[in-house]
Amino acid sequence: MLNSATASRRPLGAGSTLRGVRALARADRARGWLFLLPALAAYGMFVLWPLANSVKYSFYNWDGINPAKWVGLSNYGQVFSNAALYSAIEHSGILIIFFSFLPTGLGLALAAFMRSAIAGRLGTVARVVIFLPQVVALVAAGIAWSWLLGYSGAINQIFYTPIDAVLKLVGLGAAKQAWLGSFQFALPGVGLIGVWVMLGFCTVLLTVGMGKIDPSLYEASQLDGAGPVREFFDITLPSLRQEIGVCLTVTMIAALSAFDIVYISTQGGPANQTMVPGLEIYLLAFTNREVGLASALAIVLVALVVVCIVPIQWYVNRGTQS
């Protein structure tokens, strides 16, 4: 090791042969590890090692202070049998619809309609604007939206003032309410914030993807007499396989690991209606001091992400190979 390191510092000079260079390149394939080491160390120390410890903690009953007691799989049993914990997992399933399916679906529709508009001068400004939610702290988005969805917020003002006027006309009560405080609507309300966060990203990504599709494909199908709807399903959708996969992957991870928005806008309430695994883990570990149970839920969450992501990746990669 020491020898090869000093050898590399000796200049080779103009007369060196290609073979010498190749030999050094081979030495590089080993020495390159020195370049890799700092990144691996940081990653290992602050990601992989804690991850391994999460697994370890999940088998113990521990309050974070006193000696831990081995309890086997019983924490995992609790995650699935305790109604409060299990409902948190169910809520993230619903959030996937809002964070993931809605932005991807809407993004596809919007991208298809706006493709020509987004190419123009208006489009340059629009791209910057609709990408903005990616730059803003989710905490700030949560604050803004809890105000927007409040009783005197802009959503009621813009959409429900006219609706209530009609309802009053036909003799029904007002629909206006504090959405995030409602037993029924709090979770969809949090979901709506997710739509806001993710829609711009998906729309821009899918628009860029559509721009890469070979125009001759469309010309050919027009010659065959295909209408815009058939074009969309026969050409656009299959060509966007990779982009759709990315949208679903990124947004599903965001849905399953939602924390900031929920912490700020509802704190899991009312009556746990918006409790999600991320917040539950935080509260269990740092408020209730049930470190083992919280870790088991954390590992279940990690597994859930993998279970959701793997089929998407499989679907995307199958497309690129065939």
Next chain:
Amino acid sequence: MSSSRATAYGGRVLLVVLMFWTLLPFISLFTAALHPVGTYPTGLSWPVHPQWQNFIDAWNVANLGPILKSSALIVLGTVPITVIIATMAGFALGQLRVFGGRMVMLLFLIGLTLPLEGIIIPLYYELNSFNLIDTRMAVILPLIGLFMPFSVYWMRAHFINVPTSLTEAARSDGATTWQIFWGVQVPLARPAIISLVIITTIWTWNQFLLPLVLVPTNVDSRTMAGALGAFQGQYSDNIPLLAAGSLLILAPMVIIYIIFQRQFIRAMLQGAVKG
């Protein structure tokens, strides 16, 4: 022809609606911020007497001076080291093609999908054992590790597209690997590096869960987003002040974004597609 013109027109209208929808929270925050403190503003309404000094009051009440400095220090502690070690690793994986590189890359890719909640509990006890809880280091060190998957992936994607003949040519001139890295490869990687700097800066600034858990009491050592959480807890009833504070905390990253929007959007899209 006329139908395609109608589509184009419809597309433009849709685009404007989407822009309004995206800007709605900001407009709403802005009009709310200008209402008199202690009042409860309604939706989008322009106040009779706009209270511009609410921004100054929010700055003072939320103690934003020290927090701004703290955020800047956390960014300065996190971003340069992240970018340097990720560039080195990307060089090793993409140019030097080290033995076992594919396995290492796979290991990093696992981290791309890992939710932070999966490791936050052991991180707390790990940093507690280092006596770093409630210090900025408690945010900086884990962030460097957490940024590695994306950063290494991003830099590797750049280096893998640089022809190895460049490295070989420099080597036959007698350059050491280290000299090739700094003298030849890093200057060429500048666009990729700049994008990475912008993305990791914004991600650091917006980090919430890490400072919440790892800097539990010393709010002045948090990131801006982390401090905003504490501010919201105290002033949740004072909408004008809360709105003004939120806008102040957003502003620096929005400005950076507007300046570097091209690089940021491109990097986010490419990074996502390649990942």
